[in-house]
Amino acid sequence: MAKYLKFLNGYRMPSVGLGTYGLTGESCKRTVDEALSLGYRHFDTAVSYRNEKDIGETLCLAQKQDRIQREDVFITTKIPSIYLSPEDVKYCVRESLDNLKVTYLDLLLIHNPWGLRNKGDGNFKPVNDEGQLDFVHYDLTETWKSLENLVNSGSVRSIGMSNFSVPQIERILLNCKIKPSNIQLECHAYYQQRKIKQYCDLKSITLSAYGPLGSPDRPEHHRLEKHTVLLDEQVIRHIASDYRKTPAQILLRFLIQNGFAVLPKSQNYNRMKENINLFDFNISAMDMGKIQGLDKGVKYFIFESFKHHPEFLDGEHF
Template sequence: MQLTSLLRRLVLNNGAKMPRIGVGTYLLLGDQCQEVIERAIAIGYRHIDTAWSYENEKAIGSTIHDIEHRGNIGRKQLYITSKLGRTFFHPRDVKYAVEESLDNLQTTYLDMYLIHSPWGMKNHGDGNRKPLKEDGTYDCEAYDLNATWRAMEEAVKDGHVKSIGLSNFTTKQIQMIVDNGKIVPQNVQFECHAYYQQNSLRKFCSDYNIVCTAYSPLGAPGIPDSHQAKSHNKDLQLLEDDIVITIATKYNRSPAQILLRFLLEKNLAVIPKTSSLQRLEENICVFDFELEKEDVTLLESLDRGLRFFMFEHYKDHPYFPNKNEFF
């Protein structure tokens, strides 16, 4: 891919444009979240990725409001993605969920709104983001996802949401939404990195002109233990892979920059998460070089089907994928 052809935005199937690189905010809370968002926007990030379940929409909204108030950046210059909480999958709850996120983020619309996963949870009416059963396991619920999607389409019709999509869905589940909905998903978000390249899923989305977003594009170095498989080797770190380090040395770049550039050249959007202001700036400096074909081939050879996010606390959900279809 020629350097000049890698534009900073991807065109969605509804004509809207999504910045190729965004700020992932999972696990960023309070003052730390505000500091990261403030710095990110100052150095050129325009895409902010959050979710109701992250519990940081208010911190992000407050920061963006302050930035707008100072006249530095206007709302139309930003691209905000949020996600439908798993307890709000019933169609009657989607409108409320959208309005709550809009209120938290202090905005009148979301650029992108995703169903966070196919694995819904019972709504106990108490605002609990992770309701539990008496035995301490998640209180899951199998909602009609086609009905949830129709309610998402209504949010677009009402003007509260510009584009809608899915997160952590299998190809079979995406196909179901495509076959039954009026709007083809504009975006599908999933774990994707050099160790887990998701070739089949990316090809499937490409066939429907669905833009893909890679979360954990650096291999999830800060992933909580609760999300990992018990058998996972914690010493296996993508950022420390010998091939990645060798290529980074060749280009005088960081391993993170090589891994991000690799996915960008695969036509994905990426949302790396970091609490380091130095790495935040480093991660966005990926548009002024390109990888040679031989290095792309080396990075492609790293694919080992390794997921870091196992979501084992949802494993008993009827919509949870088997090992052959994840995602």
Template sequence: MTSLRKYLTLNSGKRIPTVGLGTYMMKNDVLREALDYALYIGYRHIDTALSYGNEVEIGDVVESRIKHGTVKRKDLFITTKIPPVYLGYKDCLESAEKSLDNLKLNYVDMLLIHHPCGNPNRGDGNLKPLDKNGGRELASYDILRTWNAMEKLVGENRTVHIGLSNCQPTVINKIWKAAKIKPSNLQLECHAYLQQNELGKLCADKGIIMTSYGVLGAMARPDQSGNKPVLLDDPVIKEISSRMNRTPGEVLLNFVAQLNRGILPKSQTKVRLKQNIDVLGWSLSQEDVKLIKNLGRNVKYFDFPWAKNHPDYVPNEPF
């Protein structure tokens, strides 16, 4: 069986590991143990965000591994993100410094705008401020000024690359047109039910590497509702996995990797962590890839309902 590429080449010419460890909703000792084992078995891309509240744990493990000589900083690829409350120019700079302090690093490899639809910074550290009706309070920022701050961080060697997350074509094109340093990565939900073909073409045309989260259907997300199909239970996926003697999760991960996109599977169990990083050692047949491509049905598990009320949200554009 053909192996898939372990690295994808960014528009800087540098490489990003195809498989990264997603850490959303992972904290404390569970995260420390999972990350320590992940680094031991070969994971080199770690994905986090200031809003995940787990950068300190990641920093502790990474610092320990580097100190003991079991990994070198230059071999790691660490991604973090600027939350929607910190999209103001100065706030963006401060957010990055906060992340670097948490991670105990001089620089990160990728810094992303977590979501372009902003929330107000009240100065109290609340990353998800609510309005008087209990909904997410919204605020608009000049996203090009945010990008200027990101470019400044590159110039100061606080991050090697800068990119975007959960962004629609309109904002990607707006930033691309004005940017001195072009976005090199777009992170977004992508899986067999949401294949992101429009954004995939946009990224391919611009040389932006797409990194996918929720590849397994995001069953652990906090707002999981019963009215969306369970991706891991799809009959086509189960038939392929049975025939190939692979788990449904392995099939789903391999499929997205075959689209030349990065994947960020999340797990805290050793068996799954190993399966997930080994998923590049084999490949689905073109016939099976075609079967899975036919499953696309625009199911979005991370729906961001608050963002759809934002004045900067563009109706009917994918993200």
């Protein structure tokens, strides 16, 4: 299995990255530094995670110590919902470049298609007078043109989207000059995203899976009583025992063999080490079939507060 996914534009992305959602401050810096020592070279962040400065400082220090060179590291960040207007995209990316202490981004994603009003106060979840999220229906094709301009200027190498549905991706493809390189979305054994995977394969667009282990530490507002714990799934545990691997390694390897990049998040050194050591074994076709049979349509990230947004396409996988 390839340790990289190759984009249409010729750039390549490590197929295992470190997810950093929820990591901030000294714990973020320590985690990123330990990940570097373990061989991670792909780091996934977002403006709304509020940890770009922490990651930038850590990577910059590692460069000064001659532990890495800039070209060794693949950095993904994302534009939040409040910055989807063309003028705000430029501002947002300038800030990200400064915070990450780099001259270019390897991959820039639109974090999700559900626009929110930019009130100028840096609040990523602005509310209206009724106390509800203050929705704006941005023209995503215009947002995309701003991303294309950033590629043409050299400040961004590759562009893509996160949490987009097939119709929304199609809309971009019908109006773009630069095709998306990558779509990031929730994907794991309980939610295998076969429809969008088939579509993106036909369009030569790569896919990255967030929440590949079922996000056991996700925020409370994404938790439902009916949610089962993916890492406790007996089928996965039995297969892991047969291969003398951890359940996490089986879940991640399953996605990699299906052509995804994976973005597991952990602050635990040993688990981070396990999560990147995925290339010394193959899951057999029979066992792959068993895991494919676990697809239950279970989403761990439900985005309930966005369900009335015009771009929230109910019933679509994203």
